[in-house]
Amino acid sequence: MSPPDAVGIPLRQLAERCGAELSGDGDVLIDRVATLDAADKGAIAFLSNPKYRGRLGSTRASAVIVAPSDASATALPKLIAANPYATYARVAAILHPAHAPTPGVHPSAVIAASAHVSASAAIAAQAVIGERAAIGERAQVGPGTVVGDDCSVGHDCVLHARVVLYAHTRVGARTIIHSGAVIGADGFGMAEEGGRWLKVPQIGRTLIGDDVEIGANTTIDRGAIGDTVIEDDVKLDNQIQIGHNCRIGAHTAIAGCVGIAGSTTIGRNCKIGGAAMISGHLEIVDGTIVSASTGVFDSIQFPGVYTGTFPALPHREWRHVASVTRRLRSIAERLRALERAGHNEET
Secondary structure, three states: OOOOOOOOEEHHHHHHHHOOEEEOOOOOEEOEEOOOOOOOOOEEEEOOOHHHHHHHHOOOOOEEEEOHHHHHHOOOOEEEOOOHHHHHHHHHHHHOOOOOOOOEEOOOOEEOOOOEEOOOOEEOOOOEEOOOOEEOOOOEEOOOOEEOOOOEEOOOOEEOOOOEEOOOOEEOOOOEEOOOOEEEEOOOOEEEEOOEEEEOOOOOOEEEOOOOEEOOOOEEEOOOOOOEEEOOOOEEOOOOEEOOOOEEOOOOEEOOOOEEOOOOEEOOOOEEOOOOEEOOOOEEOOOOEEOOOOEEOOOEOOOOEEOOOOOOOOHHHHHHHHHHHHOHHHHHHHHHHHHHHHHHHHO
């Protein structure tokens, strides 16, 4: 969809702003991004996956973004970049900038007298800002969002509708938190005594770094004694659970529905696939990739790709595989016995 009243930006200007190489007509006007299939006049499309290379010949886009290896595959005006997807992201941000609400406080918002809200911040309807909380410059606090006592929200942050920051949570600059996320709730700390559960007070904080993005309905518990820490540039998808006292290293990306039990440290530049389950009190080294649906029950000391699940099988075949798996120990013991018997016969 074109931006309202779009007049377009010359392709040459996009190349300069994105640091890409220009090939072809730099005066063609671009007003939106689109897929290769859906693009028409005024749109720029991109190719990052070689499986779609054949679509370059049929696209009606006014320009395309391609890697150097694909530059000769089309005569269209183009931006040439080593990482077409990253260049697409920059172009999309230029052509489709995020809406910036008018600074100010909605009359229905509730702001504690001791809170500090920057004059350039935007506080939406029915938002609540607690005692001694601080809202930074140009920050956006969405409708119904609650920023608890003693919280701080950095400059240029966006808290979408109905986000909850429990007391003492800190959020760095330029961080985006999507609707329904709950940051700083009690961790699952219980002491068993006499067959009953005694609640362990959760007295730590949750510290969120700069340039973090937290997806909708993701929950991050505060520390039991120390802090739960999400370092800079971490990207969290929707519906992730991060337990108390976890630390997620900078530049790590975690896909949806991942569960991370308490006191686990995940290193920098890791990638965790959707629905992976990670046990507590583990350490995962920098640069680790965990495949979707994998269960991690021990620390990972060496970077690499880790996968621990069966792919989908027809049900009857899966039952057979499961049956064989249960017998692997006895099969291995029988095999060792046969090997020993064979060795004895040879000697």
